[in-house]
Amino acid sequence: MNSQLKEIREQAMKRLSQADTLDMLNDARVAFLGKKGELTAVLKSMKNISPEERPAFGQMVNETRAAIEKQIEETKKMLESKALERQLAAEEIDVTLPAKRNPVGHRHPNQIAQEEVEHIFIGMGYEVIEGPEIEYDKYNFELLNIPANHPAKDEQDTFYITKDIVLRTQTSPVQARVMQQGKLPIRMISPGRVFRSDEVDATHSPSFHQIEGLVIDKDITFADLKGTLEEFAKKLFGEETKTKFRPHHFPFTEPSAEVDVSCFKCGGKGCRFCKGSGWIEILGCGMVHPHVLEMCGIDPEEYTGFAFGVGLERIALLRYEIDDMRLLYENDERFLKQF
């Protein structure tokens, strides 16, 4: 009997070692441990053994069974892990195949420029305020120190609806509207569409966008204007950006200035982009003219302020090296996709 058990055990171990699938393993289990299995048969033959010998024999059978079961368990684990390995190997993919994407649309370059400018000024406590695109002459000109027959009115090539109503030529009328409301102090910017009767070409459009800025408070100085716009230029074009303030004339500011920034392509050394000068003109600004303050109901003896205006298209064209303004209004997907 003993030798029979030993024989079974050896055979079982051999068969298990040969099993290389879970099915073969199962077959082996059935062959030895199943109801009709060999070990079961031995167990069944126990009735032929004398009662004294039975416990010892029983123990030997159990030991054999335990050994086989343990081996089955180990083999199973091994086979399962092999099967998983095979599966994983079979599931390998070419990760360089194209991605599946949910196509996302693109922002208009003007929009990107606008959002950047807004972001910078909101961070400095400015409120974003809009004004009407069709505007009274009074706001677009008169309250900005551009009275009837002023040459600046001609210079700006205004579209007229009636004698008193125009398509605004600048975002500056929003200044007058906000000042008239009389809520002080003021820190605001106003982005929006403006119109001038320029024929469409690579550098002109009868409709374009500006962002106006206005600060009115006690003790606002030209130095504050410089500081604010330097900060703005650095945030927009990079920390190394330098600014240059040149005297200029606008009817609604005094003193007035135009602002150049160091060319962000060449860093100021001079290149094709800045026409060799190292500087690029980006905006006009100045201290709000005391007469404008008076007309809008603010006492210039008590309050001062500054204002500035930036062309959005100008920033967009410069930033992205777009050489033809018409691209901004054709809405060609091949163009928009690049932003």
Next chain:
Amino acid sequence: MNTTYSWIKAYVPDLDVTAQEYTDAMTLTGTKVEGFVKADADLDKIVIGQIKEIERHPDADKLIICQVDIGTQITQIVTGAPNVKVGDKVPVVLDGGRVAGGHDGKLTPGGVEIRQGKLRGVESNGMLCSIEELGSTKELYPEAPEYGIYIFPEDAQVGADAVHELGLDDVNFEYEITSNRVDCFSVIGIAREAAATFRKKFVPPVVTATGNDEDVHDYVKVTVRDADLCSRYTARVVKNIHIAPSPKWMQRRLASAGIRPINNLVDITNYVMEEFGQPMHAFDYDQIAGHEIIVRRAENGEKFTTLDGQERTMDENVLMICDGEKAVGIAGIMGGENSMITDDVKTMLFEAACFDGTNIRLSSKRIGLRTDASAKFEKGLDPNNAEAAMNRACQLIEELGAGEVVGGMVDVYSAKKEPVRVVFEPEKINALLGTDLTKEEMLGYLKSVELEYDADTNEIVAPTFRHDIFRTADLAEEVARFYGYDNIPVTLPKGGATTGGKSFKMKIEEIARTVARYNGFSQGMSYSFESPKVFEKLSLPEDAPERRAIRISNPLGEDFSIMRTISLNGMLSSLAFNYNHRNKNVRLFELGNIYCPKSLPLTELPDERMQFTLGMYGDGDFFTMKGVVEEFLENVGISGRKTYDTSEKKPFLHPGRQARVIMGDKVLGYLGEIHPITASVYGIGEKAYVAVLDMPVIVSMASFDIKYNGIARYPAVARDISMLVPKAVKAGEIEDLLWQRGGKLLESVELFDVYEGIQVRPGFKSMAYKLVLRSAERTLEDADINGVMKKVWNGLEHMGIEIRS
């Protein structure tokens, strides 16, 4: 405005800077230099040589061999020029030098290098130059020969720099003068700025007394009838006129400003206009009837022939210069043919006046004639400058021997312009600039541009040529300019804190852009004005409200003449542009205003309505677009059930594939497939879909008030209903009923199957909905569920729907 360096230096003798230094410094004090051209940029190694010998070229008929003294040596030069003879002094470009171009006047950028070489076998060590080869023209150098080498006067010094001798070693600066600085439209004005900029002495020309002992009042009488348009009229008379070329120095200066020298009289007038910025006019005194000048408005329709021979028609707002019988000139714009100076002139009447700038500008526009004179007058000149210019011109007449100036000046000056005085408050100037300058520093800067301090009254006195100084802020700018904008400190505003940020409307627009983008739509922009043909293109009927559009009175053309009342034209044009360029699967959106007049013609500002317009072709259909619309509305908190109303049809949309989006009693917008006719009008060859959302309505309904409801604690129960539905019944109607009958317990409704086809009875469609029921308070029991379902079934059956399970 242009000036040359040499002319500026004539009044700022100590000026010694390079063209670039001049450009940078002037720009930083407010006289913006746009650019400069060096007349000698392409000229190199050119000296005055004297021809000592000439012999024929042995092998070429048209060439001669010259021995030329160039000061240091005699050198041999071969030339083809026909006009030189022994003894002539000529410009010689030496070996390795450069000239600006060919003798045909064609300039070569960078110049043409001249090398020693052989011409038909004969050595030539350089080239003799024509004025054209030196980069100029016979027009500006009238003494130059028609064809051939330029010949210097006999007293020219051999070996000297020929470029210098010709005045070509000069730089021409171009300025952008702002409209407030009328005084800088003159050489003197710019020289004054240059002197202040470089802190050098300003030496303007000294105008001396002129005239014989006769009295001009015996010669001419002047009456100004319309003094509102002519604040000053001065006149002088010059007799015994001797017309001749003006001297070289004057010709050179005019040439350097691009003005062609003509004769002494014309040149003096032009010279003074450049120098003083004051246009003048010369009449033939003998043609002035009654020797009388009357300044008056023209009669409506009055015809007048200007000195260019053109007959022009005046109106009553044009100011005329007349004699005792007739008009002799259009004031400030152009003189008349009938009184112009000819070579036979004996006595001349000189006019220097000050006309109203606005009137000149508008008249010049209406007549369609803009001249150098009108361009100056329209800026509004200083009447006190007229007298100075007049006297300067007469001084030059005498200096040049052009005639005998009659003593005295007729001067009709009704309201004398007095200097403006501004109280000097240095602390306010510092407060405005953020500087800490002393009173003395400020006065120094102000004095440098002739803003004098009157210590008795503590006032700054602004000369009358300054039209832009009225108050402290103006003085602050003068101080800042010469202190240097660069030197002003850099600070940030102090003072009251402000919160900043965007309005509610802008936040909604931001969400619109985000939702659109993440659904694959790119942002476009189109013009606010368009053609009235748009209405036809969109098949809008004659009485459509969109046709009530605002017209621009001076549009760029009919195609840009009305303010848009509908945003679709821009979108469809953009889709068509993309389609024509073979772009596939295009999705665009725009956020832009339409302009709805409250009344026409406009008496108040119109209603500007922001439209969120989406358009697409390619992948996707009506329901794709509907999904984007709903996604957006939910993102702005408009999450209730919307009605898709088909009772009103837009003519540009497919009649069976369009809907208005309605919530409550508010129309939020519409969406649909573009009508095939409209698509073909625009040239879009695929099915295209659009949605237009009216942002003011959406902004009024949007809300970000969210309240957390808790996560459901009791289980949900799902029930599917499969049904056979008459084709005419819309899903929306079924869903309305489900929600109405489902009551509080109904949590969601989902259509999960729609089928029409052979397995379904004709006239019907098969639909299947999943209803999810849940109570917030307890676990639902069969009785609850069956109660709801019973109500639902009954309702459906009333609609002619058969329940299958």
